[in-house]
Amino acid sequence: MQVRRAAVLGGGPGGLYAARLLKLAQPSCDVVVHEQGEPDKTFGFGVGLAAGTQRRLEAADADTLRDILAAGHRHDMTMTVGDRSVRVRNDRLIGIARTELLAVLRRHAEKAGVRIEYGARRAADELDADIVIAADGVSSATRSTGGFGEDIEVGRGLYLWCGAEFALPDAMFAPVGTEHGVFVTHAYPYSGGRSTFLIETDEETWRRAGFDRSTDATPPDASDTTSLRYLEQVFAAQLRGHSLIGNRTRWTRFRTVRCKRWSSGRVVLLGDAAHTAHFSIGSGTKLAMEDAIGLVEALAGEPDAPAAFARYEASRRPDVERMQELARRSQLWWESFPSRLHFPVERLMVAYMTRAGNVPLDRFAATSPDVVAAAAEQYANSKPPARDLVEWVLEQPLRHERAEFPRRVLPAVPDGLALTTFADVVADPWDDAGDAVVARARQARREGADGFRFTGPGDRPAVLTRLDLAERVRTEAGGLVIVDGPPSSRGDLAAGLVSGRCDLVSFSEEAA
Known part of the structure; x- marks a missing residue:
């Protein structure tokens, strides 16, 4: 599609980057960014950009990334609980001042020929443009005018x-x-x-x-x-x-934005205007800049705006929804974080890294062997091997109150062990339904139950939710906790064991 005039609402990272990429791809296009604030009154602190995002930015626009990296600050990651700390290397993670990032993006946008107008609030319907890119943030006035099927979920913390x-x-x-x-x-x-x-x-x-x-x-x-x-x-x-x-610093609750549609007519949403992901794993800057790449590619590959917007949404929505699901799990973990402070910091770091299911235990062990080895030794009271960590975790014995188990995989419930079984009953282990499960578990313990078995569908999201619910019951009701899953979930179940989410696991069908 040849775009003659394009208007961008919002001069944040996503809007500025989309404007530059569009101008580079279509030099004859008149691209104007409308930002209601002033350039010297930007608020915010640092922005983080991980390695995967850097690779995508380099492929799309190496010149801009070069200046971002030059202005950034590389760092590793440390978790400290009381007087104990543990460190994880992450040498491609950078932090950059939001003001500096915007300055870099503004400079490169203007260098490409983009015009930026500050100080006036503009609406999509008053702009003379073939397309309007609404990058006006989580409180997007464009999105709230209707047509996008917005849904906003507010967090508890x-x-x-x-x-x-x-x-x-x-x-x-x-x-x-x-x-x-x-x-x-x-x-x-x-x-x-x-x-x-x-x-x-x-x-x-x-x-x-x-x-x-x-x-x-x-x-x-x-x-x-x-x-x-x-x-x-x-x-x-x-x-x-x-x-x-402080800089307009006040307590707030995270808002997860989802939209049924990312476009309406000649208007298309980008970044936080279309979707958000919790800050503990998602980055609004990351998603917005990757949206910009996808949108400009779609505009170049389709004959008209509806087709381009449909292609953009089809290409970006799977990645965004995956990130939102990872971020949802991470948000729930952080909102319940204080319940885990009894764990050694090494096990807590493993729990943190595996909380959303996007970092497998064996991969984390490959990048941070000392941290995982310490956590595994705390879990099993013996040193783990350098290889085959998942299998080693599953093969460790367990003594729990009056019961002994030769390995952490339970092929059948031993005679005399009184277990209460919970099938999958929650989407959020810390909502009212989760409260009800905990209440039932406490009552079962008072009535003599030795522990609990958590079963349900074999798909990975269900297994991960089961582990979270099991962890909550284990912490708040006590008893022996067993989580069921298919053999394909061995890695997730092993991470659950080391992280203290459960005591034993069982396979839907025993692996050979």
Whole structure:
């Protein structure tokens, strides 16, 4: 499709990158970006870009990526619980200041011939353009006008973004207990000698600390200084004498955006306007810039806007929905994070890396052998081999109260072991349905049950959800916990054992 005039709503990373790529692909196209804010009033802290995203950006536009990498800050990752820390190498992960990223993208967009207009709020129906690319963010006014079938799911936990004027040596995950409850920071360094501090907690802790009141008292364009001063004390060790910096910083709940359609007429949604994925695994910047690549490729390969938009959505939706599902699992894990603080930090790191099912245990062991070896030894009280870790995990013996098992794979329930069986009954192990399962499990324990067996369909999402539900019951009701799955799920089940999600596993059909 030859586009004569294209309008882009939103001057964030996705909008600027789409504008540049479109102008490079179609030099005769008049591409204008409309950004309601001013370029010197951008808010936000650091943005992270992982290795996979960098590869896609390099293939699409190596010049822009080169400048992003030059402005970025590489770092590894550390988890600290109490006085114990564990470190994982991730030498292609970079953090970059959002302001610097936008400056790079703006410079390259203008170099390609894109015009950028600031300071006015524009709507799609008032723009004279063949296509309108709506990259106007999670609160997209374009999406909310209708035609896209939007659905917004609000998370249970609360979080806020802030920063500090020093660069951490690594990305850091650190929970800290207070008189009100547990707060967790996800912090990482970025360019300019600064660090992002994302801090989250559960609603009960948030209310006990009085942050419901401080949130209500904070104007939309201000920062919640009451929370910032409190959190400086909570994370004093991690801040190393520095203060927290606010920038429209306030507690909020994550909103997962989904749309039945990503286009309507000549308007197409891009990035957070079309979809979001929880920050603990997804990146709005990553998804938006990859959307831009897909959209421009679709426009070049189809004769008209409807066909191009359909191709764009068909090519991008599977990746986005996969990321949203991974992010959903990660979000649920983080919202229930304080329940795991009794584990050694090495096992907790394995639980973190395998929480969403996208990092298999054996792959994590290949990249971080020392961490996984320590976690496996804590799990089994013996040193694991250098190879065949999954099979070794499954073959370890278990003594649980009055029962002994020669291996962690249970071919049949032994005589005299009283188990209550739960078939798959939940989508979210921490919602009301999950609460009901825990209540039933507690009652069963009072009535003499030795433990619980979790069964259900053999598809991978069902197995992963079963592991999460089993973990919650194991933590809150106690008893022996067994999770069923097909032989193809051996890796996930082994990760569940090392992570403390279950005690034993059983195969739907015993593997040879």
